[in-house]
Amino acid sequence: MKKYTFLFYFCFICIYTFGQNPLVTHMYTADPTARVFDDKLYIYPSHDIVPKPGGKAPKFCMPDYHIFSLENGSTWKDHGRILDQNEVPWGKKDAYGMWAPDCIKKGDTYYYYYPAPPEDGSFFRRIGVGTSKSPTGPFKWEENYIAGVKGIDPGLLLDDNGKAYLYYGGGDDIYVVQLKDNMKEITGKPIKVEGLPSSYKEGSFPFKHNGVYYYTFAHVFPEEGYTIGYATSDSPLGPFTYKGKIMDNIGNGTNHHSIVKYKGKWILFYHWWEISGYSRLRSMRADYMEFKEDGTIKKVKPTLRGIAKPTVGDTIQIDRYNEIREAKTAFVGGNEPKGWMVCDTRMMGYVKFNDVDFGKGTAKSIAARFSCGQRNGSFEVRLDNPKGKLIADFPLHFTGGWNTWETMEAKIKEKVTGVHNIVVVFKSLWGADKIANLNWLILKD
Template sequence: MKLSPGNVLPASVAGLLLANAAFATNPLIMDQFTADPTARVFEGKVYVYPSHDIKAPPGYKGKPNWFVMEDYHVFSSENLTDWKDHGVILKQTEVAWADPGAYAMWAPDSVYKDGKYYFYFPAIAKAGGFRIGVAIADQPYGPFKPQATPIEGVKGIDPSVFIDKDGSAYLYYSLDKIFVAKLKPNMREIEGEPAVFDYLPKKGLQEGPFVFERNGIYYLTYPHVANKTERLEYATATSPMGPFKHAGVILDEAESGCWTVHHSILDYRGQWYLFYHDKDLSPSFDKNRAIRADKLFFNADGTIEKVVPTLRGVGRVNAGSEIQIDRYSATSGDGIAVAFVDEANPRAGWKTTFSAAKSWVRFNEVDFGAGAQQSIEVRAKAPGRSALEIRLDKEDGPVIGRMEIGQGSDWNIASAAVKGVPAGVHDLFVTQGGGEAIEVDWVRFR
């Protein structure tokens, strides 16, 4: 559980909460819907610029059951565990050229050049059609001041900017296909006419381009509807303008059936990460999405290994925090089920049900620090008497705590003494220790 059941926080309070709470699992943000994350490293931190899905407000006259987005937030983290919401950095009503009632502030990007932060965003213009605008700030979290007009000669969505090692900047965007244009040094205009990458696979929608360079290889990554929903693919070249050759799939279609998958890729402290989204917080409506992150790896020849999406995510968790074991690294399979704690309030998070003897959940990278923990607490409930065991590092590893869970229909916190907890980072195996089925919300060490 991330927030108290039934408690949806206002934005001002949520921002303060995010500054002090650990969201080290997928999805990264729990107090609002987020999508289309562009992650950048600025000032030694990761800043994520997502779009912001909302429910259609009263009087909304747009397409029903569609994407509704009116503003942008930015989130930052130094450890990929504690995410701070810096609040709204740009609203549709602040953009002079944009239709203030279109609610079409779709996937954005931000880059740093020559002392300024440039924020690129699409919106429907008052004159009609999607255009791409630029807002400028002195800090990565704003305040961003939008330019009075969109970029001349560019019509489309999903802007992404790549700055090469020589300082040249390139704007990539999409409109059924993927386009590229070189930016002038002022970062607000393009040089010449946009070019289209018309040699990529012809079948299906292509959008959301994101380009990066590694070891002299330029990678063009993009969502593609090859079948029924989007998957992430990539192509490679020796130049940021191409030509790019299709190279493979980064991420398969979501098992959830989420129709879109928009992403970014970055290297942070020697590890590469894929940021993307799914519909974790809104299983029945994929226009309210939630951003995720997972590790990404390269083969020796520069090809990208396919990313396997996880619930566990990438951040390291402190043993003293409420460890959300429902965001597991692995399970025993049989006897394990995950569901919302409160179906009426998905933002309250999830619970794990252990229904078979010895069924288990693995949760990796828990930091025990100096190993001074004395007790373990579990928020759980069970229809009859049952037990839960906490093992270290392996399914059959040493039992460091065992709790008897009393019979009852209400959530309770059970505790037990901890024995033999070593210092450092370890994996946890939370195991059904006998008796009736148990529902578990979180585990915490003291």
């Protein structure tokens, strides 16, 4: 596996991670299944890693599962590993095949479904289940996989009448079957989901909206690659009518998704691989999604900004701007974690970041992560527009170079409450084309 040795797998100990796109950067995450439980947002993704040099591993090297929850407005908490491949009671050891999972709540119990290569070799993947009284576990794993189910990518639908359905499979055919009340067995023989377009399909995610059943899935067009498509029906068992694409192919990589309604807005979760630069090391992302009046879905375009509304204590990744002038963004360098930065900042250039929640005004200061290769100038934080109220001022100093980063803190000049756009304005000598590089801001109380 020498071809993998050029890859740098960035991983450090981190409990909280950032909320703009990609959602986390301390590890590689893919196939994000998002769920809202008791008004709180959770993600159940798979986990990509770099194969060990010289070791035997599949094209996708996926050893375990983590769970994330949204804290504050844009901070994702990593609850740690909940299941390792070698802890699967019926699973093949060291197979690195822990693909896309799902989790659903029925009554007071959470059911976590996952695919894994079986030790008995009965099929490519079988699907297992675990139960917990908490959305973050620990889970008690069933000793055997679900009998009668062979395939990948479990997607669960709990209907209004309490009946649950399992969708699964990858290839030309996708299957659906009703689950028994215990959520661990099927009621009959799985049936093929009818009405879907031809070619390869996977990544089942069903949901119900305004009385209509939506079946969404990853669909590979021969001329385009992975896209996210959807179909609708008046029955959870179909047949379905194909309606089109929710997202076009991005970066010639895979895509796998989920869709939830959270705080009144619909969100599409998906993955991309722009952090690693390698399509087998992916990072989960999220963007808002909208329905048209006729129930069809507007196509979603990937953004860096994503769904975040940062508040006090959250990281504001300023390069996920809403507006920029006389500045650019680029991949961060030096002693920084992977991500992007605002750079090539000029006199009176600015970057605007919308919808920052100052809450009840508890923030007393702003921390800024920056680098600087010169000694003249400053950057200001203003409210709402480039000439708005000045709330913080950061005088610049030489940090050791444009790739040497420091954190500086400035007091907030007066109490700020509620939601505001913030604008960072760069100032220096006229003609300067590099004033400072800026990564993030944090409101601190």
